Amino acid sequence: GAVVSQHPSWVICKSGTSVKIECRSLDFQATTMFWYRQFPKQSLMLMATSNEGSKATYEQGVEKDKFLINHASLTLSTLTVTSAHPEDSSFYICSAPSGDYEQYFGPGTRLTVT
Amino acid sequence: GENVEQHPSTLSVQEGDSAVIKCTYSDSASNYFPWYKQELGKRPQLIIDIRSNVGEKKDQRIAVTLNKTAKHFSLHITETQPEDSAVYFCAARGAGTALIFGKGTTLSVSS
DSSP: OOOEEEEOSEEEEOTTOOEEEEEEESSSOOSEEEEEEEOTTSOOEEEEEEETTSOOEEOTTOOTTTEEEEEEETTEEEEEEOSOOGGGOEEEEEEEEOSSSOEEEOOOEEEEEO | OOOEEEEOSEEEEETTOOEEEEEEEOOTTOOEEEEEEEOTTSOOEEEEEEETTOSEEEETTEEEEEETTTTEEEEEEOSOOGGGOEEEEEEEBOTTSOOEEOOOEEEEEEO
């Protein structure tokens, strides 16, 4: 099956700093990628849809100026958490569809803001 | 947009019993309904999926049923084993859209 990688797998940063998370489709091209956030003991919540060559589409309640998404190529999307605060600590997972049905998930990034 | 409801939130069964988890969705345009198992701190793992042109699909001890008219789908696990204990998520998506997840079910299988 298709492979999606994510980097870093975990990161600890200080409050007020920015963190960039990369999501790559390794063996297929993805014009669209999705970013999810998962708090402990909760479900995966869709944050935004990343579109290659155009602006991302954000879900209601997600601050686009805080969570910057750049889909620079057909295999790479990045999520930058700007001015991170402890409440941004979460598990961030990207995914990419391959075809009309299945979505392939990255391994996730555990962000801890101190 | 799509909304997926999942029940129950927790489910405890004895080893060998069957477990059923149910989900409903709101968007009639959704055409893909996967089920995932997730371990703590890891990505969701696809265990079975069903497309809208199929009513039922089975893979060994796991089966999924879909009722498009009622907009609900269910996961059935037979002969449960302790290693089936995990968090399970249902999800739904339409063409070109993202998967939307239910809130999850924590399944505990006791021996």
